[in-house]
Amino acid sequence: MRVPTIEFTDERLANGLRLIIAEDHLAPVAAVNLWYAVGSKHEVAGKTGFAHLFEHVMFQGSAHVSKAEHMSLIQAAGGTMNGTTWLERTNYYETMPAHQLELALWLEADRMGTLLEALSQENLDNQREVVKNEKRWSYDNRPYGSWVERLLAGIFPPEHPYHHPTIGSMEDLDAASLEDVRAFFRMHYAPNNVVLSVVGDVDPEQVRGWVEHYFGGIPANPDLPVVLGDLTLAPTLGGERRETVTDQVPLPRIYWGFRAPVFGDERLDALDLAGHILAGGKGSRLHRRLVREERLAQDVSFFSLGLIAGASIAAGWATARPGVDLERLESVYWEELQRIATELPSADELDRAKALTQADELGALQRVEERADRLSMFATLFDDPGLVNRMLPRYLAVTAEQIRDVCAAVFRLDNRFVLTYLPAEQGAGDAETAA
């Protein structure tokens, strides 16, 4: 199979803004993607959820753009856009018809340079309510909705910045002030804290000219980068942790969490392939045994979340079928984790996992939006955008021994966090949900 190499250029403006350009003329489309090196891990106690609330404020206007006009202009130009906040970073992106690229660059520069000129208490209060409704919708009013928060709290100690989720707490959101917004903007939203990737049907010389024109006058912040101190963690939890939650869920579910090697460590590549072998589809080990053969589970999952500071997360779950013995479900799931930690996967299993990884990679990189996001990601996290081309060869080079060894290091009794959701007391007429 041929996976095309992504050719790109990588340069900096005088103010520190890092610009990555990759041409691709297959479709008349251009992607703009900015990664700001600020995420929820930069939040301090009492200010959780702030990076994400701030991301919302970024759509409330700037010196030359009115409230929510960013979206109107992008959509009227035939483009799509969004922003997301994660533990490590905040990203903003637009995918445009190629002839509308300049508009997206102008909009991003205007808010990077002049956001505070349009900031108002009214807009902050409005977006605070929107974000609180986002929290209710995504977490609080959703079955099993608290699992991410509980998993982070179970894997990372309270003093570690991955301990709390990006959405934050209602109390902290209520406490966020205009002064907090101003201080956050002045510290983090500067050109020397950004990677800007432009991918698609573009003329690189023209892009350079536009980027210099629109972003070149925004001054660097000399206080950057923010250094977070020593975030290293012991490689394991140092003892099993368990939590049981009674919630309004019809079926019990068991979540698993483990500390795992950091993102960028080649051992995590092997763990990603282990995830394919364990739960990558209907032929995977956990699905085959728990869903198909023993019929203990309604669905299964296993994956890793790569993080750069201290530890990544390896996690999974199994939803119990009604009436199933939960101890049995837990012990069979654990047996499969132990089996991959002690026995080598077969050559065929490994080949299939690699073939799927390769097709996934080919599929994902078809889209200019995804290519731009990965270039920004690898440049921000590793100062190495070329990883966009080197991850697949790394996956294809993983051996059966490396998979067994990383699984043995991660799937340990003293490194497991087991989170069990149990159905709350059932009302009459719903007796079939009893576990």
Next chain:
Amino acid sequence: MSGSSGMSGDRPIVVADRPSPGRPRPYVFPPFRRTRLDNGLSVLSVHLPGRLLVEASLIIVGGASDEAPERAGATVLMARALTEGTEHYSAIELVEATERLGASLHAEAGWDAVSVSADVPVEHLAATLDLMAEVIARPTFPAGEVERLRDERLNDLLQARADPRRRAEEAFIETIYASESPYRRPAGGIRETVELLDASPARAELARRFDPARMTLVVGGDLTGLDVDALAEARFGGWRADPAALPPATADASAATSERRIRIIHRPGAVQTEIRVGHPGLPRRIPDFHAVAVMSAILGGLFNSRLNRKLREEKGYTYGASAGFDLRRAAGPFAARAAVNTEVTVPALLDMMTELEAIRSASVDESELRAARDYLVGVFPLRFETPGAVVGALTGLVAQDLPDDELARYRPSIEAVTADDALAAAQAHVRPDEAAIVLVGDADAFLAALESAGLGPVTVDREAAISMEALDVAAD
């Protein structure tokens, strides 16, 4: 272009003037080739240079809306069971063979069609088509596996009861459609019908659709050096219609009533209320399709649609409010949707009703009209960046019996929509006076205010109340 740039002390210098667009690149929806095998099976192929992960989809027109009401869910169950075993492969052998090709193979049924699709690196297209032919023509429907899939669906229905979003969707369609309509139930069926299913109705649902004249193979990607027609002929050319095959039926999409009414699904302690407002909407094949698209973008499709602007950006009641038509072979639902914090349930609902009235009582502004048309026209090429998206659009044409030039005509037809067209579409198809209002939330928190708002008669389902109060956490 005016404005200035350059470093100057600490003050950011930005460019005040908005750039104007460059010259639009020419765009046409990728031209495709249509042929027909002697047995009636159609083949659509579309060459997309440089797209090495190709998409292949074999669709059979006629989906879950065809089935008898007492067997609701049988078509979806049949489609899921296609990959559970065939004459030459067990389920596990099939998935392993697929994975060795780097392919992912899915079989599914919606309201309007059954399809088997795969994306695969182009060099393995032929081998993947072999597997697609195997699952469609030679499935064995092993009893134990079909029963497992049925039980998984029953468990999924249990899960849906606890999820406010899914509960709202289910209660909404059950409220708006008449009891004769298949659209009153989810395509996957409800407990009462799914419980009765096994391999036999699944087999029957395939047999009644197994007619090559109802089937179309769509292939998209870099097809350099490939003869798709010959590949199709070799695998599908020998198929003959099953004696049990019937033409697709037309679903009954009648409304339960044309009276406005309110139904609350009570969830004590819920922090949000899921709101649905609407009625049976429209089929896909309508003369004013493009006017409906523009009107619903303005009402509830764009980020700055009237509903989202009011409920999110002005009031902060919700993370997002939207409205739209689910266009099927028969009239799928029209719904306005939002999840709002419990305390503002009634004011949010009143705002939604106001917007549903406003869109049909006065012409849209010229600026709104332009924004919606420009978005729909401009975003069109972005929607078709990958083979999966192009093939999906073509299978949509086939499933809805639309003409081959439908996609090529889309942009000029949207450009031609006027404010009068949008108003006429709203007046004909948005009918708040006939709407059902479904609320999933804490009735005790808003029932009194709702009743005094006088929107219509209210019923409350206090079903199997489960306490949502403080979570009981035990750590050890």
